[in-house]
Amino acid sequence: NRAASEMETQLRGVMGVRHSNIGCTVTSSGMAAYSTIESFLIRYRLKSGDVVALAPYIYFEADEQIVSLPGITPYRLSSYAAEQMADEIIENNASVVFVDPIANIAELRTCDVSRLVSLLSRRARHHVTIVVDGTMASAQLPQLLYTEENVRSPLIDVIYYESCSKYLQLGFEYSLAGLILHNVARRPHFDRMRRNIGSIIY
Secondary structure (H helix, E strand, C coil): HHHHHHHHHHHHHHCCCCCCCEEEECCCCCCHHHHHHHHHHHHHHHCCCCCCEEEECCHHHEEEEEEEECCCCCEECCCHHHHHHHHHHHHHHEEEHHHHHCCCCCCHHHCHHHHHHHHHHCCCCCEEEEEECCCCCCCCCHHHHHHHHHHCCCEEEEEEECHHHCCCCCCCCCCCCEEEEEEHHHHHHHHHHHHHCCCCCC
């Protein structure tokens, strides 16, 4: 779809993503973006018994989805501090990590996600996929997450997503949209998942 492709190119610029290895996939909503990522993880990342580390709070709808998956072991991290989170992720051999930069709760707890990714890129002993919901800090994180160090790391894969309409980031009020940033090598997988589960943007 040419319109979707043009939007993806535009959004890479809006997000400040200049690294050629990072692509953008647009979806029909923020939860459609999450569902596309979950489908990708189930088929290409997660194995039975894998540990999935979760920040103390992530967006409740995504939390409900991921913890209900059979065959995985959810592990709730005990802190929002990047250093402690990295320690626990490594100690528990988590293969996938879910984290939000700002917790959508009354206390509005925050996590230095770019610091966490940087720590894991230097200390991880096996492949770790880090899924970041940046909805509450729209367009602020991608240029910090997709640094040369992080993109080149063979053991770190950062998948960023957000709702493009929940907080009117793109000026939408009645129409929904979501976006996913990912390594371009995964583009065929995300395109297939988006098509198969019907999460293509309208």
